Amino acid sequence: MHIADGIIATEVCIAADAISLGALYAFGKKTESGDIPRMGFMGAALFVASLIHFPIAGTSIHLGLYGLAGILLGIRAFPVIFVALLFQSLIFQHGGLLTVGLNAINMGAGAMAGWLVWKAGSIPESIRAFSAGFIGILLAAFLMAMEFQITGYGRGAFFIAYIYSIAAAVEGVLTLTIINFFKRAKPDILEYGK
Amino acid sequence: MMNGVIFLTSLVIGIAGPGLEHGIEVDFVKRAPSVIATCSYSGSGPVKNAEVLVYSPGEGDDEYQKGGTDVNGVFAFVPDAPGQWKIVVDDGHGHRKETAVTVTEEFFLSEETAQVPGEDAGTGEIGFTDLPLWLRAIWGLTLIFGIACLLYLLKVRKLIQSGNDRA
Numbered sequence: 001m002h003i004a005d006g007i008i009a010t011e012v013c014i015a016a017d018a019i020s021l022g023a024l025y026a027f028g029k030k031t032e033s034g035d036i037p038r039m040g041f042m043g044a045a046l047f048v049a050s051l052i053h054f055p056i057a058g059t060s061i062h063l064g065l066y067g068l069a070g071i072l073l074g075i076r077a078f079p080v081i082f083v084a085l086l087f088q089s090l091i092f093q094h095g096g097l098l099t100v101g102l103n104a105i106n107m108g109a110g111a112m113a114g115w116l117v118w119k120a121g122s123i124p125e126s127i128r129a130f131s132a133g134f135i136g137i138l139l140a141a142f143l144m145a146m147e148f149q150i151t152g153y154g155r156g157a158f159f160i161a162y163i164y165s166i167a168a169a170v171e172g173v174l175t176l177t178i179i180n181f182f183k184r185a186k187p188d189i190l191e192y193g194k
Numbered sequence: 195m196m197n198g199v200i201f202l203t204s205l206v207i208g209i210a211g212p213g214l215e216h217g218i219e220v221d222f223v224k225r226a227p228s229v230i231a232t233c234s235y236s237g238s239g240p241v242k243n244a245e246v247l248v249y250s251p252g253e254g255d256d257e258y259q260k261g262g263t264d265v266n267g268v269f270a271f272v273p274d275a276p277g278q279w280k281i282v283v284d285d286g287h288g289h290r291k292e293t294a295v296t297v298t299e300e301f302f303l304s305e306e307t308a309q310v311p312g313e314d315a316g317t318g319e320i321g322f323t324d325l326p327l328w329l330r331a332i333w334g335l336t337l338i339f340g341i342a343c344l345l346y347l348l349k350v351r352k353l354i355q356s357g358n359d360r361a
Contacts, residue, residue, distance in 0.1 A: 004290035006282075033349035040342025044335050051331065053235070060235035060289070083338065091334040092327070094217050144288060153286075160287060 002095025017101030067114030067136025110140035133175025218291035240267025251277025
């Protein structure tokens with residue numbers, strides 16, 4: 001899920017970094033003081049989530065929590081994902097430093113999609129929660145697979161879609177579990193993204 | 195709010211535990227005349243059938259050897275000169291590791307076996323990445339919480355100042 005340096009052309013990575021910095025400003029400006037602790041905690045959770053990984057089909061995939069970030073933070077998920085990715089790259093060498101912008105776009109898009117699904121009020125809440133977690137990972141993986149396909153890298157988009165659909169199901173269940181917990185413990189936290 | 199975030203972070207940190215890093219790790223065994231590399235997703239099994247490129251010291255971008263790992267994540271090459279050999283492992287799914295191994299003059303004269311971890315490509319120095327994973331995770335969490343606290347304090351200070359100005 002985290003694209004390493006040296007896979008995508010440098011020019012593309014720099015362009016993605018520039019777009020990401022623009023999005024960082026757009027989605028991060030006018031952040032209210034009350035949002036910051038929530039963003040800090042979500043950033044910490046995203047930062048360590050990638051350490052939870054499991055082997056599948058000869059490769060290794062990990063949790064992302066992008067859908068959950070979308071539910072809990074709305075558009076503020078993007079700056080949080082960007083910062084978490086930056087620290088993952090610097091501290092764990094998980095994903096490249098030059099590709100932080102590209103990874104942030106992929107995963108930020110997943111979070112935004114999760115947020116949009118969560119806002120679809122006509123669908124039962126448990127289905128929305130599962131779908132947000134599911135789509136959060138799957139869209140990020142889909143974008144990554146498309147980028148690999150365009151650049152001619154790797155073992156094919158279909159294989160990536162296959163392995164990440166399993167990860168998306170795990171993520172969907174986890175997101176649903178966490179949302180159910182928040183519903184009991186602190187329901188107003190779920191109103192933020194709506 | 196606090197219950198929720200404590201639950202969330204505990205859940206994530208609790209499941210993660212130490213030693214569960216996701217990236218590719220490469221360990222080398224030097225056994226003249228070969229250097230044998232074992233590639234693994236740390237704590238998550240071998241990097242099977244990955245592409246491996248070997249670059250000899252001072253040869254720039256010209257590949258010395260192009261090959262792949264076996265089902266156990268192992269590959270080997272036979273160096274022909276002392277120096278720092280660059281190794282690039284790519285599993286084709288976005289996981290990529292650039293590392294290096296130093297081959298000394300003594301390597302060619304002896305048949306001794308030595309096991310060494312991969313080095314930072316280009317420098318050969320032991321750096322921040324050699325710290326235990328749990329320590330780096332705590333370091334990162336401290337930074338993230340520190341930044342959040344700093345931003346919060348700045349925001350609150352601004353609010354207090356604007357309130358005082360109005361008063």
